[in-house]
Amino acid sequence: MSDGLATALAGGDRELLLGTIRDVPDYPKPGVTFKDITPLLADPRAFSLLTDALAAAVSRHGATAVAGLEARGFILAAPAAVRAGVGFVPVRKSGKLPGETVTEEYELEYGTAEIELHVDAVGPGDRVLVIDDVLATGGTADASVRLIRRTGAEVVGVSVLLELGFLGGRDRLTATLDGVPLEALITI
Template sequence: MNIKDHIRSIPDFPKPGILFYDISTLLAHAEAWKDAVGQLADAVKPYKPDVLVGIESRGFLVAAPLALTLGLGFVMIRKRGKLPGDIITHNYDLEYGSDTIEIQADAIKPGARVVVCDDLLATGGTMVAAINLLRSVGAEVVAAQFLIELAFLKGAEKLDVPVNSLVSYES
């Protein structure tokens, strides 16, 4: 099945000049979504992760069903103030400002093999921050997994782990 056939492109969203790749059409098509999760599982299995991590919020849509399919736990990286209990915070800069992500302090056991998941890889800034946050709590980040990669933005070049993408756009 060609997963690209189930991803809708919306021009000028969220602002003029941006082409938004909408995964809601993929999620709404049960057969295509099941096939996509199966393809993601096949890509992740060789890394033998102990746990999958999803980045808020669409990364949760990738990591949670994938973790369930693989029989693994799922951990969330969220924006500031969204997680209860003791948390570890990481501040980082983006092209348009700065942001903060957090993880619960006890979510990852030191030495755990982790694959980090998100819906889309663009410039790579958020994924770099997530990898740094995970390493700060003792995780061994073994790969980054995406549904979509905007290859022309060269985000994968910023990552020091293997990058897997189900769908890639070259322009």
């Protein structure tokens, strides 16, 4: 386990970020507590701190591109890519990208879903850092890593704002990542 992202936070920065993440009980269904990052995004200090930490991860891993996972991963990955001086690549739900795409299916608790990437978004020689907001069960992150690798690009890491450790997403990703660092700013 790499903790480079978490060690990027100084002093009370972790508490600042955690304090701007709102719990929404029983959303999207009863028994689930949704982690809402919109208050963090509305706080310029917290959002800038998060962007700096993610941009530092881009540089630390030598990434040449950042892949953001739909939809909240877009909001975090795009400014990190800009701040680090690399390109942003959206990984979207199936049917959302125009042009030729490559698709990867993954399992949900209640069925399957697909994500896609433009076939020419990344390829051999590209070093991609995957960014998302929350790592829960790991299904989307797992599928995105497999999808990016199918283009011939190298995945150099997965970075998330918040890891819900009790859901086991890290364990699910271990085999897929095969030594590639998985970093979370905050783990609960």
